[in-house]
Amino acid sequence: MSEESFLREVEEELRSDKLKAFWRRFAPFIIGAAVLIVLLVAANEAWKWWRSSTAATASDQYYAAVELVERGDITGAQAAFAEIEASGPRGYATLARFHDAALLAEQGDAEAAIAAYDALAAGLDQRRLRELALVLGSYLAVDHLDVAAVEQRVGGMIGEGSLLRNNAREALGLAQYKAGDIEAARANFEAIAADPITGQEMQLRAYVYLEQLASTGIDDFTGETDGEAPASDATIPAAE
Template structure:
């Protein structure tokens, strides 16, 4: 055996001994780390499956409650929504609370519906959902509370940066009109009519409101009315003046 071959064998033996020593020292940590990775992956898969399964079940329960409500079984629907609120995922729990408040409104329990929307808004940390709950409350409050109550709910939402600004403006305009504050009502309706981002049906309602105000002698900006007015059959948009006191359903932009 040559000297080089002998030296290589010695080096291989030394490397083998070092590897064995390294493995004896660190094997528990290596194996433990591998097992931990496997467990984490398995736990993540189980969590995704559970979340998907839970969401699917909650979705079925939610739409079953909606069908009960549509079918006239209000008490059964309210019970189902309440159960989902207490035992369902957060998203469906919030939707259920919106539905419960809407059902109270449909039953003519207006003050209870307003209280339900207000409580929902106060409990939400998502700004847009909180604002939507206040808008819904404000629309009902137009007919049942004073203008100050509507202002308290949506008065801070009329700025250009707010996605629900035109819903807030409409509720405020109707509340001001009902209170006899015609100038403030006109100003809110003109803001809607002049907003290029307002939904078309919202702008058409603003046009109707302004036309009705103009018919009573209130000075209305002609530029805004001419820009928003339907070109063909404006007659079809005439409404009774009393309808200005009726809150519309909100249009989420």
Template sequence: MSNENIFREIDEELRTDRMRALWRRFAPFVIGGAIAIVALVAINEGWSWYTNSQSAAASEELYAAYDSAEAGDLDEALSQLDALAADGSGGYPVLAEFRKAALLAEQGDTADAVAAYDDLANTQSNPRLRELALLLAANLLVDNGSLADVEARIGTLATEDSQMRRVAGELLGLAQYKAGEFAAAEESFETVLNDPLAQSGIRNRMAYYLAQMLAEGVVAEAPENAEDATINGEPAAEPSAE
């Protein structure tokens, strides 16, 4: 292998590490708004579920699983969530499945976590919960899968008619960047940046990503709108959940 090829591989690794560092910094904000959907569903429906005695029991089982997870007993938490998913009432089995997938991801079992989210996406009648499952699976696959894996799950969500297009566009752009598809990544980030409904937090992240790509020389010039998202080179506001 020539020295030129060696230096090129090192440079590519450094680029990936820098973008991954940005991604890990902003990841909680990327999916924060999406995860809020689950909380809103639970709050909206929780009272009617709780008025039913069986749902009240399911609620207690769910919180018991949360307590086990917080105490570090993940095996017990997974067992409790499996039982709730199988026998629970109301919307609690779905919440249990989401929590189980998250715990699997926390344990580093990415493959099973993605499979759990895929199962949720394939079985959900609620379109918002289905989209959330797809986004969470794609979120894991940005670092642990291929561009094709990410596109298969959120390609249809990164379109103009999707309410989740901004989060999906960000995840898709990151996957494209990781795959070396820099022109496609730039287009994905600019599409989110130029979305009139995009909030300042996600616009700031797009400006960060595009500035990083500009500094690396993988894009020709920064988009004009990137200047609107920053003030004197600094973010206009701290990133916030969309």
């Protein structure tokens, strides 16, 4: 064996020993990191599967509850919505709470329905949904609470920044009309009629309200009256 071959074998042995020593020292860390990566990937896939599975289950439960409503089984529907609220994904739980509040209103329990909408609004962090809950509660409050209660819920929504501003104006205007504050009611109805984002149906309702005001002795655009303002129990078409 030549001297060069001998030196090469010695170098290879040394490299092999160093590699073995390195592996003995760091193998637990390398294996642990690999296992962690595998576990993270597996956990992520499991979470996706679980979320998809629970969403599908909640969807089935939700539409089953809606079918119960359509069949007139209100008690069964309320129980089904309560189950979704308790264990379903957040989105379906929120939908179930809206339906539950609506069922209370349909059953004639306006006080409980208003409280349910108030609780929804207080617990929601999504602005549009929170405003929707407040608007729905305020429509009920028109016939069961005073103007201050309606204004407390939607008074901050009648500005240009809210997409539901015309619903807020309508509820507030109806409450003001009922209380005999004709000028304030007229201002809200005119704002609805003049707003470029007002839908055709709501704009038509606003003109009906203004026609009603005009027929009771107040001009629908100038605010001039031909006599005394109508009593607070005067009739005006209610919002749908």
